Amino acid sequence: MSVRVRFAPSPTGYLHVGGARTALFNWLYARHHGGTFLLRIEDTDEARNTDAAMAAIFEGLRWLGLDWDEGPEAGGNCGPYFQSQRQAIYDAYLEKLTAAGRTYVEPDGAVRFKFSRAAITVHDLVCGDVTFAPTEEPDMTIRRGNGGYIFHFVNVVDDIEMDITHVIRGEDHLSNTWKHIDLFHAFGKEAPTYAHVPLILNPTGSKMSKRDEGSAIQSYVDKGFLPEAVFNYLCLLGWTPRTEGEKLSRETLVALFDAAEIHSANARFDMQKCTWFNAQYLRELSPEGLLAAARPFLQQAGLTWIDEAMAAAAIFSVKEKVSLLSEIPAWVHYFFREDYPFEEEVMAKLKAKPENSILLTAAREAFAAQSEWTEASVHTAVEEAAKVCAVKMGALMPLLRFALSGQSRGPGVATIAHLVGKDSTVRRIDRALALHLH
RNA sequence: GACCCCUUCGUCUAGCGGUUAGGACACAUCCCUUUCAGGAUGCGACACGAGUUCGAUUCUCGUAGGGGUCGCCA
Numbered sequence: 001m002s003v004r005v006r007f008a009p010s011p012t013g014y015l016h017v018g019g020a021r022t023a024l025f026n027w028l029y030a031r032h033h034g035g036t037f038l039l040r041i042e043d044t045d046e047a048r049n050t051d052a053a054m055a056a057i058f059e060g061l062r063w064l065g066l067d068w069d070e071g072p073e074a075g076g077n078c079g080p081y082f083q084s085q086r087q088a089i090y091d092a093y094l095e096k097l098t099a100a101g102r103t104y105v106e107p108d109g110a111v112r113f114k115f116s117r118a119a120i121t122v123h124d125l126v127c128g129d130v131t132f133a134p135t136e137e138p139d140m141t142i143r144r145g146n147g148g149y150i151f152h153f154v155n156v157v158d159d160i161e162m163d164i165t166h167v168i169r170g171e172d173h174l175s176n177t178w179k180h181i182d183l184f185h186a187f188g189k190e191a192p193t194y195a196h197v198p199l200i201l202n203p204t205g206s207k208m209s210k211r212d213e214g215s216a217i218q219s220y221v222d223k224g225f226l227p228e229a230v231f232n233y234l235c236l237l238g239w240t241p242r243t244e245g246e247k248l249s250r251e252t253l254v255a256l257f258d259a260a261e262i263h264s265a266n267a268r269f270d271m272q273k274c275t276w277f278n279a280q281y282l283r284e285l286s287p288e289g290l291l292a293a294a295r296p297f298l299q300q301a302g303l304t305w306i307d308e309a310m311a312a313a314a315i316f317s318v319k320e321k322v323s324l325l326s327e328i329p330a331w332v333h334y335f336f337r338e339d340y341p342f343e344e345e346v347m348a349k350l351k352a353k354p355e356n357s358i359l360l361t362a363a364r365e366a367f368a369a370q371s372e373w374t375e376a377s378v379h380t381a382v383e384e385a386a387k388v389c390a391v392k393m394g395a396l397m398p399l400l401r402f403a404l405s406g407q408s409r410g411p412g413v414a415t416i417a418h419l420v421g422k423d424s425t426v427r428r429i430d431r432a433l434a435l436h437l438h
Numbered sequence: 439g440a441c442c443c444c445u446u447c448g449u450c451u452a453g454c455g456g457u458u459a460g461g462a463c464a465c466a467u468c469c470c471u472u473u474c475a476g477g478a479u480g481c482g483a484c485a486c487g488a489g490u491u492c493g494a495u496u497c498u499c500g501u502a503g504g505g506g507u508c509g510c511c512a
Contacts, residue, residue, distance in 0.1 A: 045511060048512085110510050137441095140509090144510040146510080150510065151512045152512095171443065173506095173512095174443065174507080175443085175508070176507065199506075203448095207506085236451085245461095246461085264443065265444050265445065266504080266505055269450095270463065273464080321474045321475065396472085409474055411473090412472070412473090
């Protein structure tokens with residue numbers, strides 16, 4: 001039988017990292033085995049569902065590249081994939097249970113499932129065999145007084161109806177799994193194979209909540225993470241492919257993934273490491289690719305341009321200096337405007353040395369005298385100016401970067417000057433001289 | 439409270455009876471340097487206590503600690 005796994009979120013909040021990683025493991029498992037990954041929306045609690053949450057789930061999964069083979073907007077033979085639309089199926093299953101003498105109705109109409117009250121063993125790929133002693137808990141409610149069905153019931157019914165072979169879900173469900181197995185047995189079915197994956201904890205060691213940094217998948221988009229970086233990092237939280245390096249392609253991760261190797265211990269979320277992965281992936285992008293990824297952030301910062309190639313080159317010149325796309329505008333804004341601000345602290349330091357204006361003026365003359373304008377010629381001009389003033393290049397370069405960009409850190413001076421052009425370079429020095437360094 | 443899961447550097451982890459306990463992120467120092475980046479080195483862990491064994495990080499039990507579950511939420 002081919003592998004069929006599902007991610008079954010309920011649209012009551014934004015897509016959470018824990019949920020995303022559960023989806024990710026399901027997806028990896030399906031892809032590794034050439035199986036089917038389904039998405040099922042568990043929206044049986046009308047009061048708590050929202051359209052926004054539903055949209056966030058779809059968007060988040062798509063952003064991470066977790067495409068589903070069956071489910072909303074994808075179709076499939078086991079639909080509908082919204083539990084809110086499967087009432088008739090649940091009614092039929094409830095009848096089966098009732099016919100088997102396993103239900104009873106409360107005075108207010110709620111229906112309860114009679115537990116078998118036998119010992120039940122969960123066969124779990126991650127935790128091994130976990131046996132639960134005969135329960136003393138009250139029989140569980142499977143249908144509300146108002147007719148709506150409860151999670152445990154619909155979850156099991158749908159896993160049966162959708163031929164789910166492996167249930168990969170958060171460890172918070174482990175303690176309830178015996179109830180599900182009891183239901184499977186009551187329906188005369190074998191339970192699927194389980195894999196309960198550990199939880200993602202915040203840096204403090206408690207369960208990630210909405211307030212914790214990195215909790216919502218949307219926050220990664222907003223901060224300028226690349227989906228492949230988040231994908232890579234999340235894979236390595238609770239599972240290790242035991243490879244030499246940790247930066248691994250999607251294909252490699254799919255090929256190496258094994259649910260039985262998922263850890264059974266919870267893992268703390270480390271934003272620094274996730275960010276490091278992002279920096280690694282950022283460096284792989286082409287100038288065009290980087291510009292495309294950074295575009296929303298540049299627009300948000302109000303930066304505009306006409307020359308796409310120049311913009312791409314400008315952004316590409318700082319790609320090794322940033323970890324997140326959201327950091328890019330601050331590193332490149334001066335490429336797109338000549339009224340950039342000057343860092344105050346640096347300005348104060350430079351002002352203290354009157355000779356700086358002489359150096360800048362010398363550089364300005366050397367630039368103005370250039371007939372061609374390449375990175376090499378810019379560099380030559382700086383060398384000439386340094387010679388004339390009898391100073392080292394190390395004294396001139398930081399000063400020039402500051403004049404041309406208003407910042408003390410950035411790409412090489414030759415790169416900046418070349419990209420903004422000769423006229424702008426001269427204007428920028430003039431402005432620096434006129435404005436401050438005189 | 440009952441039940442379940444878990445426990446190796448600060449964090450993610452390798453290890454599956456004998457290792458100088460390895461790597462990554464972070465951190466520190468040094469090198470390079472026009473800043474950023476980069477390179478090198480270093481710092482740093484088997485929760486504790488009993489067993490089993492010639493020998494335990496590794497196997498068993500207990501303790502402690504962490505997490506989770508016990509809803510007409512999912």
